[in-house]
């Protein structure tokens with residue numbers, strides 16, 4: 001083989017190798033540009049808004065056991081499973097329901113209708129739900145749906161004439177004499 005031919009073959013080989021590595025680079029670039037690497041989707045934004053509303057709405061204070069004791073640091077996976085500690089007062093005894101099983105058993109439309117019309121026994125602040133925007137109720141739904149169901153159903157409400165089993169908190173009002 002002549003010297004020129006050797007040089008020419010060598011440079012062709014270099015070009016081929018270079019082209020191959022350029023092709024790999026662009027393939028790698030293509031895979032990093034798939035939609036999954038994009039900014040958060042509308043669904044992710046709704047889930048985050050739902051988490052924010054539950055936290056700001058104080059729903060965990062009653063519906064999440066151990067939340068207050070953790071100074072609000074309990075992981076989201078533990079949220080809203082309901083509390084077996086009854087609230088006893090002139091209204092009877094009420095138990096903060098398991099919102100994980102409750103909301104996960106409903107369609108979004110059923111949840112929104114329920115939230116806009118419910119009038120739970122004290123101390124459930126149901127008017128907070130009546131005043132939420134439809135979009136906010138949908139965000140709460142998206143958040144709890146994303147968490148999925150967890151835990152058992154809590155005891156049912158008891159009317160005033162039925163004495164509850166412990167544990168319960170007494171809300172009886174003591175008036176001045």
Ligand code: HEC
Nearest residue numbers: 057058059062094095096097118120121123124125128157
């Ligand atoms: C001060 C305690 C307390 C707080 C705060 C609270 N809840 Fe409740 N919640 C209860 C109790 C107790 C019940 C059960 C009421 C009953 O038996 O009628 C209840 C019931 C419910 C129900 C079921 C109503 C039905 O249709 O029977 C929903 C839904 C609910 N709460 C959602 C929420 C959400 C969302 C928040 C936050 C915005 C929240 N709760 C904040 C105590 C609370």
